[in-house]
Amino acid sequence: MAGNLAAVLGTGQTKHVAKREDVSIAGLVREAADRALEDAGLTYADIDAVVIGKAPDMFEGVMMPELYLAEALGAIGKPLIRVHTAGSVGGSTAIVATHLVQAGVHERVLTVAFEKQSESNAMWALSIKIPFSQPLVAGAGGYFAPIIRGYIRKADAPLDTGFQVVLKDRLNALKNPYAHLHQPDISMEQIVSSPLLWDPIRYAETCPSSDGAAAMVIGSEQAADASSRPVAWIHGTAVRSEPTMGAGRDRVNPHAGRDCAKAVYAAAGITDPFREIDCAEIYVPFSWFEPMWLENLGFAEEGTGWKLVQDGVTALDGDLPINMSGGVLSSNPIGASGMLRFLEVANQVRGTAGEHQVDGARKALGHAYGGGSQFFAMWVVGKDKP
């Protein structure tokens, strides 16, 4: 366990939607931050520093938005730090905030992540022309589809595994008032008949484009003990990276992800993640990443993650519920998506998750990844003080 104890004192998020035309980016992040402070029973005056994260600036076309967001986040006269690790940024942002508390530098840190996808075109930003490759990558789906095909071949997985994941997540989302996609009529037939965008990925198996923000207040042991609200104790954090194009790199089961999982379990004193973790929120932008990450995270042996999906183990009432909130497949404000995973598991162990609460959740894993599967960020939170 690194440094002093730290805990999540409060969380807040916006209702994720395709277009928030009623607020600016500043208004969006302020809304999430206000809710996190209210949830923690605190005000901006109680905050010592602000740590903010979002995906690449090109996604909205606003350079260094943190500069203009300082006043909206109450950061005037305080440290304001921006974290930048592609899609994993929401997770690593929360971890940087945690480290500032664990290091004893600050008592209470506000951490915020957001994306307002409607203000620009992330797919364009992800489809740049460079002289060393053909301009073929049609967005993130074009990059990840061949990797998913590789997983299906390597694991010899039944082709409907991805459909099962989507059905579960979209049904879970109906229990989460903040989720972007609420599809009460979702059915297997609807998923199977949706267009094949990037074969083997169907439209229904992809995440939406969302406008949304997430925020948390991270506090010291003293601050947590003084709080009248339920807190989530941070048992361990880990961040890892690896080269995008290393020869022999396993893109299906990346080394950095396995290392990151090992490190976060070691920090949290976990030796058997499947038995000791009660539930997890993991970053699944395309359905097949659920079985892939189950293996990468050590919940299943290599090549068997799909069995947990097929057996209903990852359902809300299963032995290892995954993405109780509906996950990235139901809401994807990119920069905030990783923080939402961290935030949702904090709420699970605080017992404040609402209708998608897992009964008796005491220890939970939050996970985020980004880039070409080469950035990973994870934390384990618990109901009990470590």
Place this chain on the structure above:
Amino acid sequence: MTAEPITGIVTPIRLDYTYTPGTAPSGFLRGMKEGRILGRRCPQCSKVYVPPRGSCPMCGVEFADEVEVADTGTLVTFAVVNVNFANRVIDLPYVSGEVRFDGSDTTSMVLVQGIPVDEVRMGMRVKAHWLPREEWDFTFANIDYVEPIDEPDADYDSYREFV
């Protein structure tokens, strides 16, 4: 006066890059101009990178001399793309393939043509189809696409590590 909010103003952004490739990638781009695929070998792990870097991303040591690899290879995995986007127009559907050129230890994303999309398969043997020589420039786009060649599919175990 109405109180209708202004919900969006479109302000187009355009970016032109002046890219400085560095020594090793410059060799690759010069090779492209001559219709050759040039990589570099890591003196420590012996892996051949196409396109090359100045040093090995895994070992951190400086690469040795250039190595020419073949313009034939194996399709290790692929996506069938049914969706286009603003700045790219290719007839749909198209196959975006990950090709390991023979002699290379990395894969490149290349357009696959010359075969109906529903007949494309992992392990298929392919060859580069180059643009006409007079159009060659300092770019990988000189390889217009890859197309199947008359060889049996590669054994799965021979390319599994590249998937």
